[in-house]
Amino acid sequence: MAGVRAPKILSVKDQIAEQIRSDIIAGDLAPNTKLNEKELAERFGLSRGPIRDVILQLTKEGLLISKNNCGASVNSILDPKLQKLMIKLRREIEVFAIEQLKDKLTANDVADLESILDELQEAFERNDYTEVTKIDISFHNYLIHKAGGDELVNIWYPYVMRMRLNYKRITTGEECVNEHRVILDALKDGDISAATKAIKANIK
Amino acid sequence: MAGVRAPKILSVKDQIAEQIRSDIIAGDLAPNTKLNEKELAERFGLSRGPIRDVILQLTKEGLLISKNNCGASVNSILDPKLQKLMIKLRREIEVFAIEQLKDKLTANDVADLESILDELQEAFERNDYTEVTKIDISFHNYLIHKAGGDELVNIWYPYVMRMRLNYKRITTGEECVNEHRVILDALKDGDISAATKAIKANIK
């Protein structure tokens, strides 16, 4: 079993949530689109119960906006002022994470991160930008989780999701892979200041 | 109807959530206490459905921690490093809010805030520290909401809740009322720099 990466086991609800996030990121669900519980339940072959849980979760993440007795819809673009604030806060969280990670990354961690970058490269070559975005997020998620566990991920995640809503298009593409490689290289060297600089450059 | 403050209409779920938050803040629900859905449902005279929604919500707020098929329990004290980070981030959010509020507070707003401070004073005189904490939060909530709406409240709230878990005792008491009065006075004068300083001093 040595060297075998544990496959991530996701609950049904987490999978549904992930799918809806993808749809929003991909633009299949445009801002202000209203979500119908019954439709979603039929689409995923479930009852409305779990769907409602997912909607609540995505609402807390800021992707959806819900009103009592009126249902949920895809949230719209952030006010620029708030957007700027969120970028700032997200940067601070990620810088904090990198500082915590000094001399904490194991060989296994590095290997995992390398493989995430490989996947990123592949997705980019396939022009699968929705997947690029998701893998991009998972790279950061790995660092955040390693540094602060679920607790830190929980406060970090809404910023990422909310920011994605505003772009909805990957900026350049190749740049994305390179930027993350710089981060990982700096981490491998234990060069916190370089890693911090690279993270700041990546979050925009 | 002039001068009549709108009574806040809360959904059933919001009321339950508020009650459980109070119990946690008051210490009636100690960290690591396991929450039983059936028990809660009976206590509030509801079925398990809405209770589950509330648990999910409080989990996202960081007050509870949930595991698949294992239920939810009251979250425990934060790691000091994370605690420090959260204080820093919360401060930045509140400073941002104050900057946005310059020349935006109406006479009505000021009156509302004054009356919140009055309630704070009363609760303090009754030695009702759970209520003091809740009113304290509502003062800040008013400012945050006015500055950034639900959007900003959503990212701010988890910090407050998470921090409260760590104290669970009001520090001095009278200090609390005074600190908030300083903030409000500075806001009334439009003295952003003083208000910022006061907010920073209050968040610790």
Add this chain to the structure above:
DNA sequence: CGCTATTTTATTGTTTACAAAATAATGACG
């Protein structure tokens, strides 16, 4: 024809019943 009021429909909120998983309890074996 335009507007409001009422009825109808659709959608969300809640309850109840059932399935699956985890925990607790029991019993066999060393």
Add this chain to the structure above:
DNA sequence: CGTCATTATTTTGTAAACAATAAAATAGCG
């Protein structure tokens, strides 16, 4: 007597039916 395997019970996850609210359509009136 202690440990492990198996069974029983409790608890969470899901599904389906019902109630209440909001949205849409229709009818009545100026």
